[in-house]
Amino acid sequence: MQIDLRTVSIKPLRHTFDNVARRIGADKPASRYQEGTLDMQQTANFHYRPTWAPEYDIYDASRTAIKMADWYAFKDPRQFYYGAYCLARAKQQETAEANFDFVENRGLAGTLPESVRDTVLKLLVPLRHVAWGSNMNNASVCAYSYGTGFSQPHIYHSMDQLGIAQYITRVGLLLGDVQTLDEGKRAWMEDDAWQGLRRFVEDSFVLQDPFELFVVQNVVLDGLLYPLVYETIIDDVLSSQGGTPVAMLTQFMTDWFTETKKWADATVKIAAAESAENKAILGKWLTDWRDRAAAALLPVARIALGDRTDEVMGEVVQQFNARMAKAGVAI
Amino acid sequence: MDMQVAKKKLGLKERYAVMTRGLDWTPSYQKMEDIYPYIAYEGIKIHDWDKWEDPFRLTMDAYWKYQAEKERKLYSVLDAYTQGNGHLNVTDARYLNTVKLFLSGISPLEYVAHRGFAHAGRQFPGPGPRVACLMQSVDEIRHAQTQVHAVSNYNKYYNGMHDFHHAHDRVWFLSVPKSFFDDAITAGPFEFMVSIGFSFEYVLTNLLFVPFVSGAAYNGDMAAMTFGFSAQSDEARHMTLGLEVIKFILEQDPDNVPIVQRWINKWTWRGYRVLTLVAMMMDYMLPKRTMSWKESWEIYFEENGGALFKDLARYGITMPKCAEHIALEKDHLSHQAWSTFYNYAAASNFHTWMPDEDEMDWLASKYPNSFDKHYRPRYEFWREQAAKGNRFYNKTLPMLCQTCQIPMIFTEPGDPTKICYREVDYKGDKYHFCSDHCKEIFEYEPEKYVQAWLPVHQIYQGNCFPEGTDPTVEGFDPLAAVLKYYHLENGRDNLDFEGSEDQKNFAEWRGQATKNI
Amino acid sequence: MSTVFLALQTNEDTRPIIEAILQDNPHAVCDEQPAMVKINAEGKLVVRRETIEELLGRDYDLQELQVNMITMSGNLDQTDDEMILFWKN
Numbered sequence: 025m026q027i028d029l030r031t032v033s034i035k036p037l038r039h040t041f042d043n044v045a046r047r048i049g050a051d052k053p054a055s056r057y058q059e060g061t062l063d064m065q066q067t068a069n070f071h072y073r074p075t076w077a078p079e080y081d082i083y084d085a086s087r088t089a090i091k092m093a094d095w096y097a098f099k100d101p102r103q104f105y106y107g108a109y110c111l112a113r114a115k116q117q118e119t120a121e122a123n124f125d126f127v128e129n130r131g132l133a134g135t136l137p138e139s140v141r142d143t144v145l146k147l148l149v150p151l152r153h154v155a156w157g158s159n160m161n162n163a164s165v166c167a168y169s170y171g172t173g174f175s176q177p178h179i180y181h182s183m184d185q186l187g188i189a190q191y192i193t194r195v196g197l198l199l200g201d202v203q204t205l206d207e208g209k210r211a212w213m214e215d216d217a218w219q220g221l222r223r224f225v226e227d228s229f230v231l232q233d234p235f236e237l238f239v240v241q242n243v244v245l246d247g248l249l250y251p252l253v254y255e256t257i258i259d260d261v262l263s264s265q266g267g268t269p270v271a272m273l274t275q276f277m278t279d280w281f282t283e284t285k286k287w288a289d290a291t292v293k294i295a296a297a298e299s300a301e302n303k304a305i306l307g308k309w310l311t312d313w314r315d316r317a318a319a320a321l322l323p324v325a326r327i328a329l330g331d332r333t334d335e336v337m338g339e340v341v342q343q344f345n346a347r348m349a350k351a352g353v354a355i
Numbered sequence: 356m357d358m359q360v361a362k363k364k365l366g367l368k369e370r371y372a373v374m375t376r377g378l379d380w381t382p383s384y385q386k387m388e389d390i391y392p393y394i395a396y397e398g399i400k401i402h403d404w405d406k407w408e409d410p411f412r413l414t415m416d417a418y419w420k421y422q423a424e425k426e427r428k429l430y431s432v433l434d435a436y437t438q439g440n441g442h443l444n445v446t447d448a449r450y451l452n453t454v455k456l457f458l459s460g461i462s463p464l465e466y467v468a469h470r471g472f473a474h475a476g477r478q479f480p481g482p483g484p485r486v487a488c489l490m491q492s493v494d495e496i497r498h499a500q501t502q503v504h505a506v507s508n509y510n511k512y513y514n515g516m517h518d519f520h521h522a523h524d525r526v527w528f529l530s531v532p533k534s535f536f537d538d539a540i541t542a543g544p545f546e547f548m549v550s551i552g553f554s555f556e557y558v559l560t561n562l563l564f565v566p567f568v569s570g571a572a573y574n575g576d577m578a579a580m581t582f583g584f585s586a587q588s589d590e591a592r593h594m595t596l597g598l599e600v601i602k603f604i605l606e607q608d609p610d611n612v613p614i615v616q617r618w619i620n621k622w623t624w625r626g627y628r629v630l631t632l633v634a635m636m637m638d639y640m641l642p643k644r645t646m647s648w649k650e651s652w653e654i655y656f657e658e659n660g661g662a663l664f665k666d667l668a669r670y671g672i673t674m675p676k677c678a679e680h681i682a683l684e685k686d687h688l689s690h691q692a693w694s695t696f697y698n699y700a701a702a703s704n705f706h707t708w709m710p711d712e713d714e715m716d717w718l719a720s721k722y723p724n725s726f727d728k729h730y731r732p733r734y735e736f737w738r739e740q741a742a743k744g745n746r747f748y749n750k751t752l753p754m755l756c757q758t759c760q761i762p763m764i765f766t767e768p769g770d771p772t773k774i775c776y777r778e779v780d781y782k783g784d785k786y787h788f789c790s791d792h793c794k795e796i797f798e799y800e801p802e803k804y805v806q807a808w809l810p811v812h813q814i815y816q817g818n819c820f821p822e823g824t825d826p827t828v829e830g831f832d833p834l835a836a837v838l839k840y841y842h843l844e845n846g847r848d849n850l851d852f853e854g855s856e857d858q859k860n861f862a863e864w865r866g867q868a869t870k871n872i
Numbered sequence: 873m874s875t876v877f878l879a880l881q882t883n884e885d886t887r888p889i890i891e892a893i894l895q896d897n898p899h900a901v902c903d904e905q906p907a908m909v910k911i912n913a914e915g916k917l918v919v920r921r922e923t924i925e926e927l928l929g930r931d932y933d934l935q936e937l938q939v940n941m942i943t944m945s946g947n948l949d950q951t952d953d954e955m956i957l958f959w960k961n
Contacts, residue, residue: 034440034864036511041503042518042842059507060500064466068524069808071537076393082540083470106497107426114423117416156378160477163489167474172466179473179493186486187415190374202373209377226384367952410948413935421939428939561943565879568942572906580907584881587942595948645906659945662874666947666959 047096060105062096064172085170088235089305090295095171097298101290102283109180112283113187116276123272124194132269133199140267141199147253147327148274149196149208150218154249155189157225158182161241169234177287181242184284188277195273217327220320235295236309243288244313247347248321250281252340257328289351296352303353310348310355314341371412375482376405393478397543400608404481407603411592418490422497425585429501432581437508443868446574447642448861449852451513452705454506454579456640457567459519459704460532460632462502467536469495471547478544484603487596491552494589498582505582512864513857515704515849518842522704525819526841527810528632528696530760534807535629539622541803546618548600554622557597558663560590561655562630566637569645598663605670612671617799620675624792627681628759631692638689638718639710647721649685657682677792683768686725690718694733695764698749701834704843706852709738729771746851750834752811757786757804758793765789781805876917876946876957879910886940888927889919896920908942917946919955 039045040054043063048054054062070082080087085095092098104112127133133141162182169175196204212218224245231237254277263271271278296303318341326333348355365373382390394401413421435441445451469492476488510516523529539550568583601619604611634648646654656678664674693707700707710718715734719726740747753762767775768790777788781801788794797804813819817826820836838845847856878893880886882904890909894900900913911917924932934955946957 034512034867037514037860038511038517040507041510041516041520043520053511056500056504059503063520064499064503065470066463066467066520066524066533069530069533069813071530071534071808072541072803072806074541075803076396076541076543082537105500106493107430107500110419110423110426113419117419121416152378153380156482159489160485163473163477163485163492166492167470167477175470176496179469179489179496182473182489183415183418183493186489187419189378190414190416193374197373205373205377209380213380213383223384226382226390229382229390230385367950410950411935411938412950413938417935421935424939565943569906569908572908584907584942587879588881588938588940591941591944592938594944598947658875659877662876662945662959665874669960 055103057100057103057105057108061100061172061176065170065175083170087168087170088233090235090298090302092171092295092298092302096173097294098171098173098291099294100173100177101286104177104180113184116279117187119279120191120276123275124198127269127272128198135266136199136269137266140262140265140270143262143328144258144267144270145196145200145204145208146211147257147324148192149200149204150212151249151253152189152192152196152205152208153212154221154225154245155185155192157228158185158241158246159189161228161237165234165238165241169238174291177291178238181284184280188280191274191276195270198273199270217323220322221324224316224320238291239306239309240313242284243292243348244310244317244344246281247285247288247344248314248317248340250277250285251343252321252325252337254278254281256336256340257325261328285347289347292348292351292353306353307355310353314344314355367412371409371414374414375409375486377482379480379482379485387480391478391480393544394480397545398614399545399604399611401481401604402607404479404483406606407481407483407487408599409483409487410595410599413490413592425588426497429581429585430504433505433508433578436577436581440864440868441575441577442509442512443861443865444575444577448513448857449640449706449708450574450576450642451509451857451861452515452707452852453567453570453636453640454509454576455513455515455519455705456632456636457579458502458506458516459522459526460529461563462499462506463520463523464532464536465495465499465502467540468551469493469499471536471540471551474540475544475547484548484600487599488548491589491593491596494593497589498586501582501586505578508578512860514844514847514855515706515857517848519704521842525810526704526843527699527702527814528761530808530810531632532629534760535625538625538803545604548597549604549615549618550622550625552593552597553601554597554619555626556590556593557601558623558656558660559626559630560594561659562651563633564590565655566633566645566648566651570637570641573643573645574641601667601672602670605667605672609671616672619672620677620792621796621799623675624677624790624796625759627677628761628789628793631688631761634689635692635696638721639693639714644717647718648689649721652681652685680768680790680792684765686722687729687766687771690722690726690730691764691766694730695753695762697737698747699753700851701748701750701845701849702837702841702843704841704848706850706855706857708852709734709741725771741851748850752814754787755809755811756789756793757807757809758788758796760807760809761789763787763789873915874946874959875912875914876944876959877910877912878917878919878944878957879908879942880937881940881942882907882909883940889924889937889940892923892927893917893919896923913957916956916958921953 039050039052044054044058047062065083074080074082159182162178162185166175166178166182212222228240254274258274259271259278296306318337322333322337325337329336345355472488472492472495476485476492479485506516523533539547564583564587568580571579571583604615637648696703697707715731755762763774763776765775767773775790777791777794779786779794779797786797814837819840821839824836843849852858880890893911894902897913897917900911900917903910903912921932921934944957946959949956
């Protein structure tokens with residue numbers, strides 16, 4: 025790269041930092057994603073072992089059963105560094121804000137058929153807690169995983185899930201009131217329909233392997249929950265019963281899932297392509313947790329789908345299997 | 356309910372409470388202690404997590420909106436600065452050495468803070484502290500990245516920054532900031548919050564950022580000034596978190612008070628020792644000075660920190676006693692540090708120099724009690740020797756303090772003519788310390804501090820040479836081998852500023868930019 | 873009484889904000905530094921949304937202040953209408 029300055033030009037001594045050049049070659053400038061991601065995590069000469077987990081180094085690749093020759097093989101296809109991430113979300117929140125305004129200002133919440141509104145509140149409000157669980161699990165993966173290429177997207181995911189919990193809260197407040205939130209929590213804690221899912225989420229909290237947690241939370245649970253609730257029940261089933269305003273209020277979640285699953289798929293694909301061992305481990309995690317998640321979601325889906333539940337759930341699972349097969353793990 | 360009736364608009368406090376509270380629940384399928392395994396072992400007692408108040412009350416939508424605005428502004432300035440060859444507008448090429456010091460010493464710490472707050476956020480059961488910690492975690496990766504992006508263009512034209520990640524994990528003096536953050540993140544989650552959230556962010560951050568950022572502004576470094584101010588806008592939130600966390604812990608149980616006091620004592624001292632690098636930067640490395648280290652300490656610690664500790668007195672918290680020691684050291688700290696780096700400039704990733712006459716006068720005016728008496732004569736001697744061709748580079752490795760890892764260069768409090776040495780025998784080995792405070796920190800947790808990766812010990816043990824090096828061969832040059840291990844290029848990245856490639860290139864490029872030649 | 877302070881970047885966004893703060897806090901002292909304004913006040917400093925809105929001529933959300941804030945000291949209490957910095961001693 026030559027920069028012209030008046031009549032003379034200054035030739036740079038180098039195009040990027042050495043650690044980046046060692047990975048992408050020294051002959052070209054690097055992107056902000058690359059300079060902000062590659063080798064950001066310290067790798068050598070740690071001073072002390074964590075007092076809370078002395079069996080590990082501060083960052084320790086042996087916390088997971090997945091083995092990678094280079095953890096920077098993981099690349100976020102969205103190329104999210106903080107700035108790119110925030111700009112993307114700021115744009116989405118502007119759309120969400122406009123949607124909420126539109127529904128609120130035109131009193132569209134009041135035009136919803138009673139049955140649709142009830143279904144939405146019953147189904148959606150307890151999902152605040154699932155999003156909260158995901159916020160926690162993604163913080164966990166970010167904290168305990170190895171290499172910024174893999175850990176970085178999890179902090180963004182964690183904040184996204186907090187945002188989603190807050191958007192669901194706003195839907196609850198718009199279609200109901202503060203008591204609606206309490207009722208949602210009561211259902212989450214007590215109603216049979218939710219206990220399988222709550223158990224699933226609580227069981228995920230004690231998982232120790234950060235890669236397994238990524239699979240359980242971001243690949244499996246979200247991979248079934250979002251197509252089921254947002255893409256099928258809200259955008260499709262309830263919209264056909266006069267619930268379109270609800271689809272406007274949850275557009276953030278639909279768009280978010282479409283975007284983030286590209287990253288989740290790419291991550292699974294890279295890990296599976298690394299070795300037959302990785303592929304086998306992923307296959308087992310995906311199968312075991314998929315079956316548990318599908319069973320846990322069944323009574324939740326029934327709130328909105330009634331007789332059609334098994335059929336729809338079957339389709340969602342089929343779609344999920346196809347997605348994973350495309351990512352290189354046949355299940 | 357009747358949807359036609361307009362709902363009562365909730366105020367900021369109620370709205371935030373509804374958005375965040377109640378999201379968590381008491382688990383019944385797994386045990387609390389299995390989900391949150393690390394919150395009991397430090398002895399801190401929390402009875403009601405909901406008592407935590409987040410005074411900023413930012414929901415995610417507002418967070419994204421304001422942070423995106425900051426990022427847009429920041430990167431447009433960085434782009435313009437790069438396109439206009441802004442680096443040629445800095446006061447003097449010596450300034451670039453502060454950038455090198457910052458990038459290799461501080462930016463990697465922002466990254467550790469990011470991971471540390473993710474860990475703390477994961478481990479705290481209450482939604483208040485969880486959200487506050489995770490927001491700080493994502494802010495901290497922002498800081499690490501914006502710093503790398505802001506310095507990226509400097510790296511293209513100047514030396515010493517090209518392999519800063521590698522350097523941070525290896526170069527001798529960088530073990531000072533590295534071990535500081537390693538110490539914090541390996542402590543329990545509450546101690547981490549007190550160390551970084553309170554002691555570093557609240558008590559000391561102004562000493563790091565305000566001088567650095569104002570220094571950048573004074574010296575024409577628009578890139579660093581912009582990222583600095585932009586990062587500080589998050590810092591204001593973090594400082595508030597730091598203060599809230601301490602109030603929260605103290606209000607929860609009287610048994611927490613002595614534990615917290617011990618942490619405040621430890622981390623104020625640990626943080627202050629790391630700021631030695633900042634002191635030296637302010638007094639020696641900024642071609643145009645903003646204020647002296649001593650003045651900055653007086654404003655931001657003695658005055659402002661004084662107000663803080665007065666405020667915390669109602670909980671039984673007192674000013675850490677190291678403050679008295681620091682007050683005695685403030686006339687000496689930066690001079691003793693710069694002298695050391697001048698000695699060891701062959702093994703560093705930035706250049707050193709002796710202050711010129713004007714600069715010595717400035718130092719004398721800022722340090723009337725110490726500079727002319729103790730430091731000027733030393734500098735004049737070194738300058739004379741260098742002029743005669745006897746520039747002295749110290750090749751004997753110094754003894755390091757086991758806790759702060761700074762060479763044992765500091766003098767006895769109150770006696771600037773006598774080096775301060777302390778030692779402890781532990782399990783048959785002798786450990787050395789720069790001060791009573793570092794010694795005390797060691798004595799409380801010896802099993803932790805004996806683990807320290809001390810660069811000098813590691814060099815002597817042969818662990819800091821490139822793989823395959825045979826130190827027994829005839830004519831083996833240990834310094835050359837260590838520089839290779841550091842990925843530092845002898846003659847380009849190290850030694851004096853005078854005669855450096857940076858000096859030559861900057862002069863030539865600026866000449867081309869400002870003259871018709 | 874201890875001093876609280878608020879430091880803001882000097883730019884077009886903050887010009888009316890600083891004016892509003894100084895108007896509402898006659899005891900505050902304004903310290904202009906390179907690219908930064910530091911407002912010091914004994915005991916307490918109140919930032920009022922209404923005053924800023926009057927000077928700006930538009931709606932203002934106090935959370936917007938974060939974009940230009942550099943540092944502060946004191947305990948913080950924020951509502952929709954006010955942001956207060958204070959020491960309890």
